[in-house]
Amino acid sequence: MRVDAAGRRVSRSRRHGARAEPARSACASAPSASWPSVRLAGAGARTRCASSGRRPAPAAGSVNCSAPTSPSLSTRGPEVAGGGELVQGNQACARAALDAGCRFYAGYPITPSSEIAEAMAIALPPRGGVFLQMEDEIASMGAVLGASLAGRKAMTASSGPGFSLMQEHLGYAAFTEIPCVVVDVMRAGPSTGLPTSPAQGDVMQARWGTHGDHPIIVLAPASVAEVYALTVEAFNLSERYRTPVILLYDEVVGHVRERVWLPDPATLVLGERPRPGGPAAGYRPYAATESGVPPLADFGSGYRFHVTGLTHDERGYPTQEAAEVARLQERLCAKLERGRQEIVSWEATGVEDAETVVVAIGIAARAARRAMTLARARGERVGLFRPRTLWPFPDRELAGIAGRARRVVVAEMNMGQMLGEVERALGGRVPVLPCLRADGLPLMPEDVLASLERQAPAGASR
Amino acid sequence: MSMVAPEQIDYRQYLRLDMMPHILCPGCGHGIVLKAILRAIHRLGLRQDEVVFVSGIGCSSRIVGYVDFCTLHTTHGRPLTFATGLKLARPELTVIVITGDGDGLAIGGNHLIHAARRNVDLTCLLLNNAVYGMTGGQGAPTTPEGMRSSITPGGAIEPAFDACRLALGAGASFVARGLTAQPLQLDDLIVQAMQHRGFSFLEVASDCPEFFGRYNDLGRGPEMLQAQRSHVQWLGAKLTDKSFVPGLGLDVPHGGAAPAFDAGVLHREERPDLGALLARRAAASPPRARRPEIVPPAAGTAGATAGNGSSFAGPVRIRLAGAGGQGIVLAGLLLAEAAVAAGRNATHAQAYGPESRGGASKAEVIISDGEIEFPCADRVDALVALTRVACDRYLSLLEPGGTLVVDGDEVPLAEGMDFACHALPITATAQRVLGTAMGANLVALGAIVALTGAVPLEAAERAIAVRRPGGSIERALRAFRAGSGLALRHR
Ligand code: SF4
Ligand code: SF4
Numbered sequence: 030m031r032v033d034a035a036g037r038r039v040s041r042s043r044r045h046g047a048r049a050e051p052a053r054s055a056c057a058s059a060p061s062a063s064w065p066s067v068r069l070a071g072a073g074a075r076t077r078c079a080s081s082g083r084r085p086a087p088a089a090g091s092v093n094c095s096a097p098t099s100p101s102l103s104t105r106g107p108e109v110a111g112g113g114e115l116v117q118g119n120q121a122c123a124r125a126a127l128d129a130g131c132r133f134y135a136g137y138p139i140t141p142s143s144e145i146a147e148a149m150a151i152a153l154p155p156r157g158g159v160f161l162q163m164e165d166e167i168a169s170m171g172a173v174l175g176a177s178l179a180g181r182k183a184m185t186a187s188s189g190p191g192f193s194l195m196q197e198h199l200g201y202a203a204f205t206e207i208p209c210v211v212v213d214v215m216r217a218g219p220s221t222g223l224p225t226s227p228a229q230g231d232v233m234q235a236r237w238g239t240h241g242d243h244p245i246i247v248l249a250p251a252s253v254a255e256v257y258a259l260t261v262e263a264f265n266l267s268e269r270y271r272t273p274v275i276l277l278y279d280e281v282v283g284h285v286r287e288r289v290w291l292p293d294p295a296t297l298v299l300g301e302r303p304r305p306g307g308p309a310a311g312y313r314p315y316a317a318t319e320s321g322v323p324p325l326a327d328f329g330s331g332y333r334f335h336v337t338g339l340t341h342d343e344r345g346y347p348t349q350e351a352a353e354v355a356r357l358q359e360r361l362c363a364k365l366e367r368g369r370q371e372i373v374s375w376e377a378t379g380v381e382d383a384e385t386v387v388v389a390i391g392i393a394a395r396a397a398r399r400a401m402t403l404a405r406a407r408g409e410r411v412g413l414f415r416p417r418t419l420w421p422f423p424d425r426e427l428a429g430i431a432g433r434a435r436r437v438v439v440a441e442m443n444m445g446q447m448l449g450e451v452e453r454a455l456g457g458r459v460p461v462l463p464c465l466r467a468d469g470l471p472l473m474p475e476d477v478l479a480s481l482e483r484q485a486p487a488g489a490s491r
Numbered sequence: 492m493s494m495v496a497p498e499q500i501d502y503r504q505y506l507r508l509d510m511m512p513h514i515l516c517p518g519c520g521h522g523i524v525l526k527a528i529l530r531a532i533h534r535l536g537l538r539q540d541e542v543v544f545v546s547g548i549g550c551s552s553r554i555v556g557y558v559d560f561c562t563l564h565t566t567h568g569r570p571l572t573f574a575t576g577l578k579l580a581r582p583e584l585t586v587i588v589i590t591g592d593g594d595g596l597a598i599g600g601n602h603l604i605h606a607a608r609r610n611v612d613l614t615c616l617l618l619n620n621a622v623y624g625m626t627g628g629q630g631a632p633t634t635p636e637g638m639r640s641s642i643t644p645g646g647a648i649e650p651a652f653d654a655c656r657l658a659l660g661a662g663a664s665f666v667a668r669g670l671t672a673q674p675l676q677l678d679d680l681i682v683q684a685m686q687h688r689g690f691s692f693l694e695v696a697s698d699c700p701e702f703f704g705r706y707n708d709l710g711r712g713p714e715m716l717q718a719q720r721s722h723v724q725w726l727g728a729k730l731t732d733k734s735f736v737p738g739l740g741l742d743v744p745h746g747g748a749a750p751a752f753d754a755g756v757l758h759r760e761e762r763p764d765l766g767a768l769l770a771r772r773a774a775a776s777p778p779r780a781r782r783p784e785i786v787p788p789a790a791g792t793a794g795a796t797a798g799n800g801s802s803f804a805g806p807v808r809i810r811l812a813g814a815g816g817q818g819i820v821l822a823g824l825l826l827a828e829a830a831v832a833a834g835r836n837a838t839h840a841q842a843y844g845p846e847s848r849g850g851a852s853k854a855e856v857i858i859s860d861g862e863i864e865f866p867c868a869d870r871v872d873a874l875v876a877l878t879r880v881a882c883d884r885y886l887s888l889l890e891p892g893g894t895l896v897v898d899g900d901e902v903p904l905a906e907g908m909d910f911a912c913h914a915l916p917i918t919a920t921a922q923r924v925l926g927t928a929m930g931a932n933l934v935a936l937g938a939i940v941a942l943t944g945a946v947p948l949e950a951a952e953r954a955i956a957v958r959r960p961g962g963s964i965e966r967a968l969r970a971f972r973a974g975s976g977l978a979l980r981h982r
Binding site for chain 1 (some may be wrong): 507509510539540541543547551555556559560562563564565566570571572573575576577579580581583584585586595601602604605769772773776777824827828831834836837838839841842864865866867869964
């Protein structure tokens with residue numbers, strides 16, 4: 030636990046792995062903090078609390094748990110105020126991908142993700158990278174996996190309808206353990222839905238969109254700065270764990286421009302997939318290593334091996350042997366469970382004294398953060414819990430924090446997808462109430478405030 | 492065509508003996524093709540480490556598992572997509588794609604078309620046995636009319652598919668057809684296909700005695716091979732002219748007889764493959780300035796007084812709205828960039844309809860000296876509306892006492908509104924100073940900057956100079972200054 034410049038307590042999960050470098054911040058969104066936990070309404074602040082004439086109550090501290098290269102949003106920024114640049118969420122994603130070493134992009138145009146493809150189309154070729162517009166999202170994911178097997182860091186980006194088409198190859202990537210990063214900029218669905226409108230309807234598709242049991246990592250940034258940080262993190266986790274990583278954010282986060290200070294790429298800590306160093310003969314691409322993540326050789330690097338979507342043994346050869354099948358399934362699930370502490374990342378703000386904890390991701394978390402400030406200004410003890418890793422869901426962490434609250438409100442832009450997960454995490458110990466919006470408009474602070482009023486804490490122990 | 496006798500080859504050096512026994516049925520043609528591929532690789536003297544096999548799903552695709560190379564057994568119909576990424580990421584590799592008629596022509600037909608169109612330097616062997624073997628003998632897109640399968644017991648009624656003609660039409664630069672019944676010629680075709688630079692498509696008529704043979708009383712392997720031989724017209728290397736295209740393919744007799752088909756190299760052309768084109772393009776595009784959107788920080792301007800002399804008291808929420816194509820989003824962007832350049836915090840959110848032009852368009856800028864917790868505003872302190880529709884739609888969001896700027900020629904304003912109302916001739920001013928209505932967004936920007944003091948005028952001008960809207964800084968500034976002048980006179 031340490032205290033940062035703004036006087037907030039910041040905790041980090043203990044870091045795992047052999048990297049000697051201390052975690053460095055991938056970025057900061059503001060000189061002091063992105064969403065300061067103490068906000069005093071200035072004379073000119075045109076907020077409801079200011080016009081009501083009451084001073085806002087200071088919020089409690091902000092607790093952060095972050096993975097090594099994903100700084101909390103309250104990481105300190107540059108020493109001097111001012112400067113920074115105005116960057117769009119999707120542009121930040123593309124820049125982070127380049128800075129993280131991505132040198133292959135294959136995709137298919139779809140709103141609201143197309144800015145990522147456009148930026149990569151311009152930036153990749155001069156850097157020796159490859160940009161391809163494929164015939165569909167199925168092909169895009171296939172090309173990404175082929176390029177990744179050739180040793181490149183590779184990515185694609187899409188939105189709900191295209192993400193649905195990618196599910197076949199997401200399953201393949203998870204099962205064959207090929208690193209890749211997939212960005213899903215969520216728009217309102219189902220089906221073609223509202224092509225230019227925000228939503229958060231892919232919470233469950235990101236987890237369970239493909240068939241069969243499979244591990245997956247899903248990161249959910251809520252600001253432009255965090256899109257940058259978590260894109261870098263997505264590549265790092267994807268490489269270290271040989272797994273697809275999905276970066277999931279809504280249209281607002283993708284299109285909004287915010288002032289950010291992006292880091293010098295040279296200062297980033299970048300992860301690489303484990304590669305074999307021993308003799309080529311006898312190389313086992315799916316060996317049960319101690320870390321659970323076997324080394325992956327690049328195709329064409331002298332190691333000859335077989336990759337198949339069939340259930341396979343340690344050599345990669347197809348097998349129907351029940352014991353082998355079980356061994357593979359268990360290793361796949363265990364590899365993320367073993368790395369859970371490094372992977373899982375969340376931020377809790379104002380939760381120490383909170384009677385109500387709001388759980389939200391993406392732009393809904395920003396609305397909840399605003400609502401929290403407004404509610405605290407009128408004396409209500411409201412806190413915010415924000416998963417940065419949506420999957421694995423920070424269930425134990427949420428339970429530890431929200432278990433003390435009188436109620437939990439889940440604010441999301443769908444019909445209640447994360448809601449069930451929060452209920453599962455809390456196991457019935459705290460009432461979980463919905464604050465849902467699925468009409469193509471962003472969830473607003475007023476929506477959260479209204480749900481707080483509707484569901485007053487007194488006697489709310491339903 | 493030169494027929495080279497098979498060289499002495501020890502197949503075992505190319506096989507994963509620990510993967511044996513294989514799953515193919517006795518008499519299956521796919522084994523014949525596999526051996527032909529190994530002979531071709533041997534003949535070309537390729538090292539095992541530099542050759543990659545990629546396949547899809549089906550009996551034919553399973554053969555890659557048995558060879559000691561880097562082998563990638565992908566999903567149903569998609570091997571060409573993986574191979575495309577692999578080849579472009581590592582051009583020095585020789586990539587051979589094995590697919591079947593169901594894999595490459597039904598579920599993966601679209602990928603075949605586009606791989607051929609892109610002319611990716613791949614060698615694609617499509618093993619066509621006119622049936623789905625692995626799933627138990629269902630009809631395929633290549634099952635000739637009248638031929639029986641497990642799901643067409645009375646004979647197929649849909650027309651069959653000519654893979655070579657499709658590949659040719661899609662742009663494959665090498666198209667050939669071979670037969671399992673003529674393995675020596677097949678060796679030769681595989682060698683030529685691998686030597687060709689670009690997308691080489693080689694259809695191999697294979698045989699599935701287990702299902703196609705049984706359902707159609709064609710006998711076992713030897714009889715099926717005999718039938719192939721008697722129906723082929725061996726064209727040889729001379730038939731590379733496109734004029735032979737009309738004669739290409741399956742002339743399908745009804746009634747169940749195996750059709751006659753042409754074989755040999757059917758098409759060959761030299762044109763640059765996609766990898767070469769991408770490399771050429773990359774060499775011609777030097778890296779751009781890394782961060783095109785950087786707005787240079789204006790030291791010392793933080794908290795400076797704005798153009799109208801009042802000091803800034805944020806946050807200020809400004810919505811600009813109009814019709815798509817009016818440059819509303821750009822004006823908002825300039826406003827936010829100016830704020831950042833002036834050392835302030837800013838967010839810019841935009842919304843637009845599915846129309847590229849003409850629909851509703853809006854941008855929302857929040858400027859603050861503090862943090863901006865939520866970057867969208869449902870209440871605004873200032874509204875700029877260039878159309879009547881935009882004004883009607885968003886007026887209710889304006890805080891009492893807020894600033895309203897409208898294009899006075901477009902939007903009639905009611906009397907007695909509780910806002911600071913400014914009906915300005917925005918479009919007309921753009922027309923007057925620039926000779927076009929296209930600068931109306933910059934005129935409006937000038938007006939709102941002058942009226943709200945949300946950013947210093949000079950910061951806005953610097954943002955304009957960096958972004959060069961419309962391509963001319965001078966013209967853009969003229970429009971902007973006309974707008975601020977309008978507003979200051981109107982105040
Ligand atoms: S089912 Fe047909 S295609 Fe498949 S292995 Fe047997 S003979 Fe060959
Ligand atoms: S295709 Fe037609 S409607 Fe679509 S953007 Fe182009 S001009 Fe506009």
